[in-house]
Amino acid sequence: MLRLKKKLATWVSHSLLTPEQAKNISLFESSQSNTSWVIRGFLLLGVIVINIGIISVIAANWQNIPNFVKLFNNFFLLNLLAGGVYYAWQKKKPILSEVLIVFVMLFCLASIGLISQIYHTGGELYQALMLWSIITAGVAAISKGFFAPFIWVTGFLFAVIFTSLDSPFLFPIFHNNFASVIMMIPLLSTLMAMGCRLKWGNPVQDNGENNKNYRKALKIWTLFSGIVALCVSETRFLMLEISDPNLIYSNSLIPSYILAVFLLGLGLLPIFDYKKIQKFLLLTALGFYLLSFHLPLLEVKSKIIYALVTLVVLAVMALFLASLKQRRWFQFFLFALGLRFWVLYLQALGGLAATGVGLIVSGVLILSVTGICYRYHRQITNWAEELSA
């Protein structure tokens, strides 16, 4: 609000707005539910703290309370909370509804912990997370806020990672290969986001209330896990020496191929109204992303080639995001690109950088690149955004 007031004052001083208009804008913005996100944030924090408390109480494993009493109370509370969610949803109380949804979701995790304690289940973390993801998917889908879908998407993707790595049934596919599993995650979350849009339509056409937050949560994880996957593809194959790549590659990349095929198929559907240039950018990013995980199979040993492939993916994704007018994400990818360039410089001239001359060159390089970015960032952004025009 303070920022808006400063901007309004600037615009008034430059005669872009009349004082009357500035006052009206200020009044309008004040009347919006600006404080709700603060209240919502504190309420959600309270819910998280309460659930951590519940988990701690369960963890204490009070022997004096009989198991059936623990289970009965747990079941009663779960029903009470579910009833509360329904009440809040019916009475159209968005904040209460969101808070209770998050409560139910976290309480389900605590309940799984309690049941595993009472029955001394020797289950793995992935099993608990996967079960939690399955039973709470619908609950998160009731939410119109961002936090519940974000918690669910985070839990689900971690469940997929741990299941792929730990499940004996998936071992013949993934061979406990972390790189192949992490490679699959951005593809999976993109496919899920596309699936949301396909199933529930275009959020722009229904005032963005339908599935915007699910897609936002999935987008965050797609981009974040994509960058993590690129880091893993470089570090795992370069830093660690894998004795028999053929053994690892035998099956572990198949799930990613399948997901990539689905992505390409879905991308061709008319609901995804991407321009030709955007499709080209996505295809290029996908192609180079997949290539980065195949370089060891192609027996590429040069670190520079690995770096170049990563740089292409980052640059193309930055352009794609700019073409969607996603300025923050564009700048984030631009930053990642700059960072990778810097690491590439250290990789190529590592010895030189350790010397006094190397440090001077590095400093000049940083200043130059920063200066160029600062001088031309608006032009670069505008150019990238106009790609799809």
Place this chain on the structure above:
Amino acid sequence: MIQTKKGVLIALIIPIVGWILLVAYKKHILSTGVEVTRPITAYDPRDLLSGHYLTYTVNYGVEDICKGVSIYYRKKTTYVCLKPPKFSLKWPNSCELVIRGVCNRGTFRAGIERYYVPKEEAKKLERLVRSNKASITFSVNKAGQAQVKDLLINGISWKKQKNLFK
């Protein structure tokens, strides 16, 4: 995304049904399975989600357990026949009582290698388990799934031996 009354009700009922099914499944194994007691060797109690527990390896009295499973193959589903004692990579047909598990780095694990204990008594119990003859009682159903029932110290349930903690 879910906006109809029916959809909301179904979404809220799913975790409740999931809870009931999970508890019923655990109860079912306990009530229908065959009770077995086997000695254990315990080590290292700790957990973040569900509190303190004892971890142990169960002595099934079977020789060459997990033999023939590559160490590279981290979690291979395998079977231990308890009557007569035998290890098998496939479901043993001529066996009265089978327990299903995975071979993980040469150790057979059937999901019964945890026993949750109260926080205050975790350390004492760990010491007791290490220094006495400890065993667990578990239930095995026809599908080979096992469920822990009790922890025994010198053949008696630890819950019935309050004098052990004095």
